[in-house]
Amino acid sequence: MTQRILILGATSAIAHAYARLKAKEGAAFVLAGRRTDMLEANAADLMARGASSTALVAADLADLSAVEATMAACRAHSATFDEVLLAYGMLGDQARAEADLTQARTLIDVNFTSAALWLLALVKEAALTPLTIVVVGSVAGDRGRKTNFIYGAAKGGLERFVEGMQHAHASGRVRIVLIKPGFVITPMTDGIANQGGPLWATAEAVAGDIVKAARSGRPCVYTPWFWWGIMTTVRNLPRAVFNRLNI
Ligand SMILES: NC(=O)c1ccc[n+]([C@@H]2O[C@H](COP(=O)([O-])OP(=O)(O)OC[C@H]3O[C@@H](n4cnc5c(N)ncnc54)[C@H](OP(=O)(O)O)[C@@H]3O)[C@@H](O)[C@H]2O)c1
Numbered sequence: 001m002t003q004r005i006l007i008l009g010a011t012s013a014i015a016h017a018y019a020r021l022k023a024k025e026g027a028a029f030v031l032a033g034r035r036t037d038m039l040e041a042n043a044a045d046l047m048a049r050g051a052s053s054t055a056l057v058a059a060d061l062a063d064l065s066a067v068e069a070t071m072a073a074c075r076a077h078s079a080t081f082d083e084v085l086l087a088y089g090m091l092g093d094q095a096r097a098e099a100d101l102t103q104a105r106t107l108i109d110v111n112f113t114s115a116a117l118w119l120l121a122l123v124k125e126a127a128l129t130p131l132t133i134v135v136v137g138s139v140a141g142d143r144g145r146k147t148n149f150i151y152g153a154a155k156g157g158l159e160r161f162v163e164g165m166q167h168a169h170a171s172g173r174v175r176i177v178l179i180k181p182g183f184v185i186t187p188m189t190d191g192i193a194n195q196g197g198p199l200w201a202t203a204e205a206v207a208g209d210i211v212k213a214a215r216s217g218r219p220c221v222y223t224p225w226f227w228w229g230i231m232t233t234v235r236n237l238p239r240a241v242f243n244r245l246n247i
Helices: 013-024 036-048 064-075 094-099 101-124 149-168 203-216 227-236
Strands: 004-008 028-033 053-058 083-086 131-136 174-181 183-185 200-202 220-223
Touching: 004 013, 013 028, 013 036, 013 083, 013 203, 028 036, 028 064, 036 053, 053 064, 064 101, 083 101, 094 101, 094 149, 101 131, 101 149, 131 203, 149 174, 174 203, 174 227, 183 203, 200 203, 203 220, 220 227
Parallel strands: 004 028, 004 083, 028 053, 083 131, 131 174, 174 220, 183 200
Antiparallel strands: none
């Protein structure tokens, strides 16, 4: 049966790599994002790779007052979905956001508040069919650190939110999967000087892990897998040691 997939943030490099894998299986897509030209280009690419259909919804997904209207626009193309990938996000600039509360608020609204509202909207309107929601979090949410605690706190808050929803739906038809990537080579990290070292993954590798995680329904998946070990170590570092690190 054709899988119906909604992608929130379909212009993301990770989301598009995931969509390419699902296009090969003949999935039908609703692609939501705010850049129409890129949504159109991605849709054409997915059709060329085997997608059975694509529909576009152009919207600012972090507009808190528009979540339900945008959800309705997505459902106008497909009444139900089998899978939703919530992928949009914003790394921002920690120093600037500390100095400018408007930027700090944007980072929190994009990465936490709007994502939480989307999860509520998706579940509230879920029909009686099974639904798998894959949420892209980040290893940055595992421990607050000085160079990116605003983004990290938003992703960490999102993890708590997902955890609570997983608990609420533990025996229901809605499965929520949290994916926690480490460093990924995408436009989001273009500004990072050492992009591409041994700890860096490609969007394609992360997308492969997303497909597997959605299939298995595991509640939380680090990608690549070795970030589980790294973050367990980071989380357990004594404060006296952690405070000496310039991370
Ligand atoms: N790259 C990494 O190292 C890394 C690591 C851990 C987690 N992640 C997470 O992975 C996810 C995907 O990021 P990526 O690496 O694929 O980077 P990316 O290619 O830069 O994708 C981020 C996407 O989010 C979209 N977006 C941001 N704010 C939006 C809004 N208000 N409305 C609609 N779309 C919005 C951007 O759209 P515009 O082009 O319109 O701005 C962009 O397409 C994000 O949640 C990110 O936090 C990334």
